[in-house]
Amino acid sequence: VDPSRASILHADLDSFYASVEQRDDPSLRGRPVSVGGGLVLACSYEAKACGVYTPMAFRKAKQLCPDLVDVPARFDVYMEASKAVFAIFHDTTPLVEGISVDEAFLDVSGLRRIAGTPTEIAVRLRQRVRDEVGLPISVGVARTKHLAKVASAASKPDGLLVVEPEDEDRFLLPLPVHKLWGVGPKTTAKLNQRGIFTVGDAARLGEDSLVAMLGLAAGHKVHALSGHRDPRRIEVGRRRGSIGSQSAIGWRPKTDDDIDRTLVAIVDRVARRMRKAKRLGRTVTLRLRFEDWDRITRAHTMAAHTSHTETILDVARNLLRSTLPDIADRGCTLVGISVGHLCDDPPSQLVLPFTRHDTEALDDALDDLKERFGSKAVTRAVLLRHDGGFSGSVPMLPD
DNA sequence: TCTGGGGTCCTAGGACCC
């Protein structure tokens, strides 16, 4: 293993949904294709050539590109393709970090002797995805995650770009700053205002100047990334921290009942997904968006984790009720709920708050636990101080 | 460029605790 060599791969399927449609329907190949309903969720390179991008209203896309073919989304088919591609990733190296359905980082630094150089591995990976799943995939190879990510983007479509350590300056520094991963419109505007347009411009600045412009985290990040410093390793088995759903409800005036009905549907969807994923959550966040595109969030953290629809709905309704007076006449156009602080169901441990004056509550909570999971499932009590510090531990006997 | 749905991480103030 030589961390000074380019041995991190970033693999990214090209125009994922649109490529699946072109794969399954030969008549779509070579033609501009968009996936979605009223909105372009993904589009083929032929469509991108006319200036179509995501998310764009389909009407507008059709104006730009009269030959555009709109295909309804088939999410189940995309998930199947994603699984097949990830199976090839995992067959390539155990060190796979999924970023989304269509992209992942792979660390191949330890495979040189058994599988060849990172470049050889990348060539084979692209060929396998093409042969076995029928999809084009672009791969960037570099010494850090960030450089690999930017390299794969630069290699598209259907490309492979290897950035060796000695080429890093030549590759990254001429690029506009917004190509840095994590630099979006706001940060770009701030940097441009101060005469910083390329990554090279940012790289010449001291960390203190960047922190003064962008704040601690963003400044530190731009400084590090523009200097090719990115110590993040591939993280295997990352799990999401929240599950949510939202729904745009249009511009027509809404009554409180309209909003409540939407809320019920969304909470039901979220709670179902939580149970299917065997996760419980503790913090419910209500999200509302208004006609003027402004948005607010309201959150409540419950004492215990749950995936119970009615419990989450109660919390969501209380959040909504307490917010309604503030948002009268603002024209609500979107309702969303997400549940965070997720843990496994059944949880490997539960935290039961109690005070030394109220040990009865602890007894009751323990009885509840045994009833829910069976007395054998409750194996050990760990006493924690209020600050999380360890205080003691006792094995729990079945009775 | 007038815009969907699903996420992540950071910041900053307040409540609360010892």
Next chain:
DNA sequence: TCTGGGGTCCTAGGACCC
């Protein structure tokens, strides 16, 4: 008693990503 230093959790909003 009105006073320090260290810390956690919660909430709300901002920015970003695919």
